[in-house]
Amino acid sequence: MVTVLPLRLTGATLARRGRTLVGPIDLTLAAGGTTVVIGPNGSGKTSLLRLMHGLQRPAAGRVEWALPDASARTRQSYVFQQPVALRRSVLENLAFPLRLRGVPRARARAAAEDAARRVGLDDRLSQSAPSLSGGEMQRLALARALITDPEILFADEPCAALDGAATRRIEGMLLSAAATTRIVMATHDMGQARRLAREVIFLLHGRIHESGPADAFFDAPRTLEARAFLNGDILE
Numbered sequence: 610m611v612t613v614l615p616l617r618l619t620g621a622t623l624a625r626r627g628r629t630l631v632g633p634i635d636l637t638l639a640a641g642g643t644t645v646v647i648g649p650n651g652s653g654k655t656s657l658l659r660l661m662h663g664l665q666r667p668a669a670g671r672v673e674w675a676l677p678d679a680s681a682r683t684r685q686s687y688v689f690q691q692p693v694a695l696r697r698s699v700l701e702n703l704a705f706p707l708r709l710r711g712v713p714r715a716r717a718r719a720a721a722e723d724a725a726r727r728v729g730l731d732d733r734l735s736q737s738a739p740s741l742s743g744g745e746m747q748r749l750a751l752a753r754a755l756i757t758d759p760e761i762l763f764a765d766e767p768c769a770a771l772d773g774a775a776t777r778r779i780e781g782m783l784l785s786a787a788a789t790t791r792i793v794m795a796t797h798d799m800g801q802a803r804r805l806a807r808e809v810i811f812l813l814h815g816r817i818h819e820s821g822p823a824d825a826f827f828d829a830p831r832t833l834e835a836r837a838f839l840n841g842d843i844l845e
């Protein structure tokens with residue numbers, strides 16, 4: 610199968626007004642499993658996801674997919690920390706990415722209904738999406754991001770501000786999506802990171818401080834800083 614992976618970052622930095630927010634980053638994202646990006650507030654989790662997804666061009670270094678950027682772009686989705694919904698119905702929101710890709714109206718509608726059923730929003734199809742609750746909105750955002758069957762999904766704190774039940778529901782969606790979609794997500798919730806991650810990237814001050822298989826990272830972090838972070842200590 611032709612695939613966009615691996616994604617390779619080589620000395621990549623993201624900058625705003627001359628200030629480096631993240632990087633230089635060197636990493637290779639191969640196929641399979643979920644990568645969880647963790648680190649203190651302001652350590653650069655969102656910036657790293659944006660850099661990988663191509664929301665911003667690197668100020669230095671390279672961000673390269675296995676396919677040309679134009680094809681790579683159509684095979685990835687991004688869920689923002691604060692999801693944005695179109696001022697349209699739940700059904701139209703779900704159908705939108707398919708319509709953008711030229712899927713005929715009836716087929717897009719059927720797929721949207723099916724997606725809504727799977728995430729428990731089938732009784733909300735005609736409700737205006739901006740009026741959904743926080744948990745419902747996150748489910749909508751995730752279902753909309755997955756409806757194109759992306760090869761890779763970037764999710765920035767997809768459970769921020771959700772209660773335990775809503776969080777578990779989103780985690781369930783991520784776990785089933787992970788069977789076919791490579792996931793890279795940022796989270797503050799270490800329980801969630803343990804439940805979902807195959808691989809961890811621990812950021813500190815905009816750089817990768819430690820990374821590797823999740824089990825090893827959580828059982829025996831190599832660096833003092835990672836140990837301190839997992840203990841909930843403040844890192845300056």
Ligand SMILES: Nc1ncnc2c1ncn2[C@@H]1O[C@H](COP(=O)(O)OP(=O)(O)OP(=O)(O)O)[C@@H](O)[C@H]1O
Nearest residue numbers: 625630631648649650651652653654655656657795
């Ligand atoms: N548009 C911007 N302009 C200037 N600085 C920015 C911008 N976006 C982010 N930053 C800065 O970049 C650094 C990293 O921010 P980022 O949002 O990537 O961190 P984070 O790890 O996702 O934080 P949090 O856990 O609080 O969401 C922070 O110091 C932040 O203030």
